[in-house]
Amino acid sequence: MMTKSALRRTYLNKRKNLDPGSIQQLTQAISANLTRFLRNKSFTTVHIFLTQARNSEVDTLKIIDALRDAFSNLRVAAPFVVPGTRDMLHFSISPGSKFIPNAWQIPEPDPAAELQVLPEEIDVVIIPMLAFDKQGFRVGYGGGFYDHFLPHCRPETWKIGLSFFGPVDKIADLDNFDVPMNACITPDGIFQW
Structure with missing residues (x-):
């Protein structure tokens, strides 16, 4: 069993080698x-996170395009981190949306140009992550933004991770703030809980 910090180091390195x-x-x-x-x-x-290129993440702009092609009348929302907090607001994005890099160089929708989407309006949340375990828990980057946001969604909202790699057996240091996923999608298949 590995701790979150050990998993972060390991999986950041694995991704950077891709x-x-x-x-x-x-x-x-x-x-x-x-x-x-x-x-x-x-x-x-x-709701889908936007890719932070320096961390070799899944290319979510490609994912968004594929979802729009597959599902008509889809509304896509992306997060905007409220500076100095762990709070995120969520804004609709369209193919013509312009993004502004935040302090971590993560692209975000322009709150002045896009419509806000409330957490209770979201049906599916695509969550950023580094690793996950066989019980459906994930290791993120450690900021706690999604663990803070997910409890504001409806209980039936699907929480889905995207990972280049399969699961580890168990994360050693889970706590009460960790929110389990309903599914994690990898290149090789689908894990569901």
């Missing part, structure tokens, strides 16, 4: 599995 071509291939496989997973679900609004 070349851009591999990231695109793995993203395409994740996108296909996510689309297949959502095919028979009822949803209108999907």
Whole structure:
């Protein structure tokens, strides 16, 4: 069993060793599995994080394009971190949306140009993560933004992670603030709890 900090180090290194071509291939496989997973679900609004390129994340702009192609009338929301807090606001984004990098160089929607989406309006949350375990818990970057946000969503909101890698057996230092996922999508398949 590894701790969150050890998993963060390990999986950040594993991701940084992926070349851009591999990231695109793995993203395409994740996108296909996510689309297949959502095919028979009822949803209108999907919240999805925007990729922080320096951390070799799944290319969520490609995921967004695939979801828009697969599901008509889909509303996509992206997070905006309220500076100096752990709070996030959520704004609708469209193919023409312009993004502004925040302090961590994560692209965010412009709150002055986009419509706000409330947490209770969100049907599916696509969550950033570094690693996950076989019980459905994830290790994020350690800021607690999603653990703070997810309890504000409806209980039936789907919480879905995207990972280039499969699960570890168990995360050693879970606490009461850790919110389990309903599913995690990898290039090789779908894990559901």
